[in-house]
Amino acid sequence: MTSTPVRVDRVAITAEKLQKKIANGREVVVLEVRRETLAETEAGQRIPGAHAVTIADFAGPETETSGTFPLPAAEQIQAAVRRWGITTDSIVVVYSPEAPAVAARAWWTLRWAGVPDVRYLDGGAEAWTAAGGALTDEVAAEGASEFVVTTGSLPALDADGAAELARSGVLLDTRGAEPYAEGHIPGAGHLPGAANLTENGLLKDDEELRAQYRELGVEGDTAVGLYCGVGNAAALSVLALAKIGVPAGYYAGSLSQYRSDPARPIAVGADRG
Numbered sequence: 374m375t376s377t378p379v380r381v382d383r384v385a386i387t388a389e390k391l392q393k394k395i396a397n398g399r400e401v402v403v404l405e406v407r408r409e410t411l412a413e414t415e416a417g418q419r420i421p422g423a424h425a426v427t428i429a430d431f432a433g434p435e436t437e438t439s440g441t442f443p444l445p446a447a448e449q450i451q452a453a454v455r456r457w458g459i460t461t462d463s464i465v466v467v468y469s470p471e472a473p474a475v476a477a478r479a480w481w482t483l484r485w486a487g488v489p490d491v492r493y494l495d496g497g498a499e500a501w502t503a504a505g506g507a508l509t510d511e512v513a514a515e516g517a518s519e520f521v522v523t524t525g526s527l528p529a530l531d532a533d534g535a536a537e538l539a540r541s542g543v544l545l546d547t548r549g550a551e552p553y554a555e556g557h558i559p560g561a562g563h564l565p566g567a568a569n570l571t572e573n574g575l576l577k578d579d580e581e582l583r584a585q586y587r588e589l590g591v592e593g594d595t596a597v598g599l600y601c602g603v604g605n606a607a608a609l610s611v612l613a614l615a616k617i618g619v620p621a622g623y624y625a626g627s628l629s630q631y632r633s634d635p636a637r638p639i640a641v642g643a644d645r646g
Contacts, residue, residue, distance in 0.1 A: 379484060379527070379615045385576055386492040388504040391466055395422075400462050402516070405498075406431075406469045406479045417470065418508040420501055424457050425512050428475055428605070431482040432625075440630025441603035442478070447524045450486045458516015459488060468494035468501075473574065474566055477608035481623055487523030493612055496575050530598050530624040532631045536560075538622065539645075542596030543589060547606040548628075550643070558600065558631060559640040562589050566606030569613035579617050591619060600624035600631075 395401050403423040419425065430453050432442035459465055465488055469476040476493055483491045494500065502508065530538065538544045539560030546557045547566040557563070568585060571577055577585075591597050597619060599607040604627045614621045624631075631637055640646020 388500040440626030468497040474605040474609040485527040487526040528622040530622040538598040547601040559646040566609040598622035600627040
């Protein structure tokens with residue numbers, strides 16, 4: 374299936390712009406994404422109208438060979454999208470009070486499922502409150518819609534595709550330096566997912582992002598792919614690249630899936646291998 378290009382103006386949104394869209398009556402669906410069980414998630418405070426969801430909503434069942442967070446089946450993400458009331462006209466906004474990468478995984482999965490307008494809330498709930506927004510402990514009611522998902526709307530990699538890209542293009546490991554040195558896909562470069570953020574937790578500006586990826590060989594029509602340990606940090610890097618107009622393949626299974634086959638080679642050390 375041919376993937377659908379991501380519009381750079383539909384990657385991230387500031388808290389101020391989100392507040393304006395809500396005030397102007399736009400159809401906005403907000404998802405607060407956490408790692409915990411749903412009961413723990415619902416106990417917190419969130420942006421008014423936000424649905425309390427977990428990373429499990431964006432991953433299929435784990436098996437011995439799937440990796441920790443495999444892609445969900447179309448039926449699973451279809452049911453979730455309708456439960457949250459997402460329609461063709463919705464602006465879907467995702468954020469996480471715990472880790473930007475978790476929100477990025479939600480962003481990628483929904484775009485992969487064909488939801489046309491999904492945006493990452495830059496700075497999350499902290500940016501929302503800094504812009505004068507309130508928080509609530511109320512949980513949004515379930516919605517309803519007739520939206521039909523189209524999985525495959527963004528490029529995804531499997532183990533073989535990631536290994537090939539390490540040889541023919543640019544494959545980047547987005548974990549920390551120590552885990553990378555302990556073992557990575559041969560030929561993969563290294564740039565932590567956190568390198569896409571400023572010290573204040575906001576996405577870096579476009580020029581900073583272009584410069585850091587250019588140093589790793591990402592320019593022009595270079596084919597790019599990202600992976601990490603379980604698939605979250607890599608999603609943040611895919612999102613950052615989309616923000617500057619660079620399409621990138623995402624290996625959702627990442628090393629947790631790659632290493633399920635002991636025959637697959639692993640490089641050790643700070644060099645690409």
